Amino acid sequence: xxxxxxxxxxxxxxxxxxxxxxxxxxxxxxxxxxxxxxxxxxxxxxxxxxxxxxxxxxxxxxxxxxxxxxxxxxxxxxxxxxxxxxxxxxxxxxxxxxxxxxxxxxxxxxxx
Amino acid sequence: xxxxxxxxxxxxxxxxxxxxxxxxxxxxxxxxxxxxxxxxxxxxxxxxxxxxxxxxxxxxxxxxxxxxxxxxxxxxxxxxxxxxxxxxxxxxxxxxxxxxxxxxxxxxxxxx
Numbered sequence: 001x002x003x004x005x006x007x008x009x010x011x012x013x014x015x016x017x018x019x020x021x022x023x024x025x026x027x028x029x030x031x032x033x034x035x036x037x038x039x040x041x042x043x044x045x046x047x048x049x050x051x052x053x054x055x056x057x058x059x060x061x062x063x064x065x066x067x068x069x070x071x072x073x074x075x076x077x078x079x080x081x082x083x084x085x086x087x088x089x090x091x092x093x094x095x096x097x098x099x100x101x102x103x104x105x106x107x108x109x110x111x112x
Numbered sequence: 113x114x115x116x117x118x119x120x121x122x123x124x125x126x127x128x129x130x131x132x133x134x135x136x137x138x139x140x141x142x143x144x145x146x147x148x149x150x151x152x153x154x155x156x157x158x159x160x161x162x163x164x165x166x167x168x169x170x171x172x173x174x175x176x177x178x179x180x181x182x183x184x185x186x187x188x189x190x191x192x193x194x195x196x197x198x199x200x201x202x203x204x205x206x207x208x209x210x211x212x213x214x215x216x217x218x219x220x221x222x223x224x
Contacts, residue, residue, distance in 0.1 A: 004154065034212070043116070043202060043215035044155075089154065097162075098143045098206045098213065099170065102154030 006103035021075040023090035031093040116216035133188040135203030143206040144186040148199040
């Protein structure tokens with residue numbers, strides 16, 4: 001059974017710092033890996049999705065990588081801003097069925 | 113285009129009461145699902161539907177019922193609420209071949 005883990009649970013950084021959020025998974029036979037952002041009291045917003053055949057995806061200041069052999073994905077945020085403060089969740093899909101297996105998230109605070 | 117809407121936003125129930133959480137989408141998406149999010153844990157799949165008239169169980173289906181009579185609506189019924197069902201509930205949808213998915217804003221349920 002796939003298990004997805006995110007460490008640390010919380011992270012506080014000063015504005016402008018580059019940072020990396022980690023996501024690990026136990027079953028490397030994933031269909032894809034997705035990163036979401038969740039703001040307090042809100043739903044989830046999809047940030048990046050990496051198919052199993054891909055190594056990374058980029059969107060603006062965000063870059064997500066995938067290493068299936070080691071069971072790891074990272075979300076790199078460049079030049080962090082206070083507006084990046086949110087909880088970041090990763091989720092794996094094991095097939096085309098849209099059933100996601102989530103990590104517990106990393107709560108990020110970017111201090112001005 | 114409202115996307116995914118959920119009602120109510122907040123609800124307090126007493127143990128043993130029943131209620132229905134509503135989820136509606138106006139994107140003509142075939143796939144709809146319900147997740148619950150508990151503190152310190154990732155989202156867990158309760159039930160999902162691949163189209164009108166078709167539903168199936170997710171990871172934590174006990175105590176919940178669903179039906180899908182139309183493409184637009186996917187209500188989640190709590191048959192006899194228990195304190196263990198205190199959680200935030202999210203509805204999510206995907207179009208056929210869609211990659212990212214759309215999440216509703218959530219319903220925060222407290223069972224006393």
